[in-house]
Each structure stands twice: as C-alpha cells, then as structure tokens.
Amino acid sequence: MFFTGLSAFPLTPFHDAGIDEDGFVALVRRLATRGVDSITALGSTGSYAYLTREERRRIAELAVRNAGEVPVVVGIGALRTSHVLERLEDAQTAGVAGVLLAPVTYQALTDEDVFGLFEDVAAASSLPVVLYDNPGTTHVTFTDELYAAIAALPRIASIKIPGVPVDPEAARARIAHLRTILPDDVTIGVSGDAFGAAGLGAGCDAWYSVIAGTVPEPALAILRAARAGDTADATLRSERLQPLWDLFARYGSLRVTAAIAEHLGLVTRSCLPLPIRGLDDAARRDVASVVGTLGLAA
C-alpha cells in the first residue's frame, strides 16, 4: 500500500505560453531520486483546478513517464461529476497508481451531494482513491459521519486530513478516534505542512506535503525520524522550519512554494496561473531570507 510515508506535491509551473512542461518534468525527475514514497501531481499545489482536461492529461502522462519507480497519484477534482469521471478515465489511461479527489464547489454542496460524488467515482474507478479534505479551497466541511460513509465505499484508500490539533495528546486522540470510524485498510494522511511532524507523531500513516514537492529533504528527515519512533527529533526538525511555516500561514503555501521554486531557479517567474499574481517583491525578499537561513536547497 503506497498511501503511506511522504507524498510530495509538485507545482505545475506556468509560463507565458501555458504549462511549462520542461519545468514540470524537471521537478518530477528530481523527486524520483530523492526517496519520497509517492508523487501527487495535480494537487492544489499542482493547480489542478486551473488546468484544462487536455493539460491535465498531459501532466499525468509526463508525471508517470518521469517518476521512475515512484508511484504517481493525480488529482481528478472538478466542479461537475461528468468532468471528474473524464479526468479519472484520463488518469487511468496515463497509468497512474491512484487518484486524489476533493469535492470542488461553486454552489455549496450538501453532504448527500458530496457522498454521491464519491459514490459515482468509486463505482467507476479501477484505482485507489484518496478523499481529499481541503476546506480552505473547497469550503466543504467534512463531518466524521461523512468521512466514515465515504471511506466505506470500495476503492477509497486514504483520507487526506487538514491538520491535527496542536496539543499532542489531543492529536493522538483525534487520530485514534478516526481509526475507530474508518475501515482498517484506509490510511490517514496529514496535510498542512506545519502539522506534518505532529500528524505523524499522532499516528498518521502519511504526510501529504506541499514543501516536499519542491524541497523534499527537510520533510524526508522529519519522516525518517518519525518512522524511527523519534518523535522528539521529528518535532525539533519541524520547529526549526517555523520561519517557513510562518510564511505559509501569512501568504499561503502555494504562493510561498512557488516563490521558493522561482528563487532556487527550478522554474521561471511567474509560475502561477493568473489571476494568482504570486508574491510581491517585499514578500519574495522574506522568502529568500528564510530559504538562506534554513539552508533550503534545490
């Protein structure tokens, strides 16, 4: 089962002519040799919601072709169920190992709507599906009951949760409670990179990581410490990255990660899709300073 360990979420870099395919391939090839457990292309960090069907098909193909032995997961979310099913089909054809599905909204969805979406996708999928809970972008609030109902569907393999409680005891209790309502074979992955070490320490099986898609080493070091049972070391390593988490909290992880990738020369400026303008020059100086202080390297 590959929905464990560290899943790295690469950017889908843009340039004037659209998708910067060479830039994307270079990001994936770097990740393929660094020891991450999976690569999730077309996550929120991969700007899936902004891409056409054709662009998404192309990115899925490029990810599979350049990830070596590392399993590739792709996001298939879209506003309309029929479009989600098309993207699922394209992902299957591209040869990915799994798919990630967030209930993207324009009109607010009821719990029945959200369940129906996952039911339709689970019925159509030949691949394992990750339930992607990202309230900051979807504005959907999952209840535990909805988690449990969706996780009981066939093909649902993992839940990507948005963080854990700050208090370690409360975090452990939260994950333990989720274990009681989820099937045994459904893994729990933490997201929100500032919660990575805490989530793993609380018993999460996976860390779905934004920063690992661009700068994997610090996240891999946290994962190794957590896997060795050295929660203190994992926590210390995460605390050392606090200036980075502060930038994420202030500007959002996507804009900061894009600025890091641009600063390190991995992609060209400006790599985000308009209307997202990316960080201004003052914020970029803050980012460059943190990259230097923390020794984040390409």
Next chain:
Amino acid sequence: MFFTGLSAFPLTPFHDAGIDEDGFVALVRRLATRGVDSITALGSTGSYAYLTREERRRIAELAVRNAGEVPVVVGIGALRTSHVLERLEDAQTAGVAGVLLAPVTYQALTDEDVFGLFEDVAAASSLPVVLYDNPGTTHVTFTDELYAAIAALPRIASIKIPGVPVDPEAARARIAHLRTILPDDVTIGVSGDAFGAAGLGAGCDAWYSVIAGTVPEPALAILRAARAGDTADATLRSERLQPLWDLFARYGSLRVTAAIAEHLGLVTRSCLPLPIRGLDDAARRDVASVVGTLGLAA
C-alpha cells in the same frame, strides 16, 4: 444603458445527455416576450461554472438568437484569467450586449489579484462589464475600495451587489454611499431576490433576479411598483412572496428555482448538474405547495 430595471437569470437546464438546449431555448423565448429589461444567461443560476467552453459558447449563441429585442448578458467567469478572456471572446463573437464577471476562486485571491483580473478583462473587452459580487459562491469579500478601483476601469458598467441592509434607512444610506465612490455611469444592481424590492426602494438601478429567469411576473410587478415610486406596493408584493424567500434561504435559490421549473414542466427532472442533486421529495412538496399558494405560473 441597459443595466437597469429587471435582469432575468434563466437556468441552463441539464438532462442525461448534457445541456438541454431545447429547454434553454424555451426558457429564453418565454422571457423575451414578458417585458424584462435584459436576460443574463450563464449567471450562477445558469450554472456557468459547470459548463465547458464549448457549452458556454453554444448557450451564448442560443440566448442571442432567441431573446428577440431583449439585450443578452452572459457570465464569463472562470478560475483562470486566460479562460475568462477566451469566454469573453466567445461572448463577443456570439453578439451579446454585455458580460458579467465574478472572481471565481479555488485558491483565495488577494485584492490585487481580483483587481488584476478585472483590469485584464476591461482592457480586452469591447463590451460593457458587470462586476459580479457573489461572496456565497466566490468566497471573495469586496471592500468599497476594491469596488471603486474596479469601477473606475474602462468598460465597467454596473455592479451586482449581494443584497442591502434590512433597515430601509440603512439601505438608502448604503446605496447613497456607493454612489459617492462609483463613477456616475456605473449602475448599481441588487441581487438576492428577497432584497429586490428593498434594493430598488433604496435607489438601486437594477435588480439582477434569479426568480425572474423562471417566473418573471411577480418580479416585474415589483419592478413596476418601484419605478412608479410606490415603494409601499413593491414592499407588499415582496412580502407576499416571503414563503418563496424562506425556501430560498433554506435550500438556496438555485435548487428551489430548479425545482419550480421542474414542477411547472418548463424543464425535465433533474435539471441541475451533478454533483448537485437538487431537492429531495419532501422539499419538492414544500416547493409545490408554495408555488400553488402564491399562484406562481409558467
């Protein structure tokens, strides 16, 4: 200037095979003869965010072809600026009279991002543009400063605001304040149908109406009373529709309007795009009861 009076927002009905073009044409033809001041296709009620570029081009063409002398406006919103500009181009080619633009989001946008989007569209547009402020679907909060900055751009012709304060004096003060920060030639249109009479009474130039796209008569009666200066009659007519506004508040105007259109036989069930499942049978009975009590007729 046609961004005044009653603008009717028709549904874009779906059926199993995709868009129900015949159903859409029938809705537009009905509206063309009822006396509305404009028809806004591909608004939120028209499910624009769920349609492909090709479907939106087709709906724009059908709207123009079947609206008679009534000016047609279409929504051009999309997550990515380049897609908004494509839809603008398609709308212009289709021969619409104006376009409606909401800052659709997946990643949260900064004020600079939102301004940049409108700046890019205003620069490219040969048509008047309505700034569409719909925080319930876009999760964007417009400040007055942002209204003023965007309204000062060329081509910005109207602002669609989400309701007015309940207190009539406060509503008048709100619209009067907006007048001081907006150019004289930018009209103000109220939305949120429960606020239609109050908004017109408070000095709004237009009512951007969901219900008028399916059942125009009660909205037209309110508009006529307001135009004649008979605020008491407009208010009374709106108060009579309170059971309808209650349904809108409970289930959302889109789901209720779709259920009304299905109940009246204007479109086939289920006319909303999945994953939006529409109302359940119990709620549909409530809708049918209100349609009967209020005498809402096709």
